[in-house]
Amino acid sequence: MEALAFGVVAGCALLSALAVVRSADLVRAVLWLGVTLFSTAVLYAMLGASFVAGVQVLLYVGGVVTLMIFGVMVTRRHEGVAQKLERPASARAAAVALGIFGAVAWAILATGGLDAPTAPPATSTADLGRALLRDHVLAFEAVSMLLLAAMVGAIVIARRRDPGAVKRPIDRPAAAPVPAEGAAE
């Protein structure tokens, strides 16, 4: 039963990940990424990490996917036209990816004693909170500083209006010039 559930979740994650990298429409790719992240959250819950699963759903499926969709929409060249996926290096990229997968899979399968039969005690959310705020409190505070810095940096980068910027000529469809009233004389 557990193996079946794992197979279903793993299949969902893998197929949607392939859809992310193969779909020509960027909005669809982002939505497929949401499916991948949700399947991963289910996997986290199956692996006893319920808090991380909740964070994954709230932060990623809710936040990052929305942010990405905004990013795609803001930088879209033509309304309603899918951006074509360019595949110049597709075969080479597939070869590299398969090579890396082969090496890593060989390393995993060749390592003995990975699947030890002993079942360690499960980590509860209370344990996680204690570990975060007691043993790792310095890293915790450093991460909050990092998030602040990222927020300020993103605002500064996205707000800058430099004079060298192109005026986005592709953005505006060539509107038919409105004939001015009384311009004929």
Added chain:
Amino acid sequence: MTLSTCLLLASALFCVGVYGLLARRQMVAILLSVELMANAANIVFIAFGHFRGGTTGQVFTVFSLALTVAEVVVGLALVLLLYRRHGDTRVGLASEMKG
């Protein structure tokens, strides 16, 4: 569901991300691929935490989630800047600083 199957799944997801990183030219699509790779790394953390015990795996995953969100936010700001400057978001356009 054993540790090695979880690791195999994570490496497969990571390699899908590698493929996307190499094959796509749109900057947003590359960000999505990086997301996939970070996600695969998180699966490894959680799997080791579950099958080996201890809180360290989950703690690392929480930090990794925060780092990835920061990376996405800054990355999208850069995409927006690239779009303002060039009117497109293909990575080949951002070659001004090449020596």
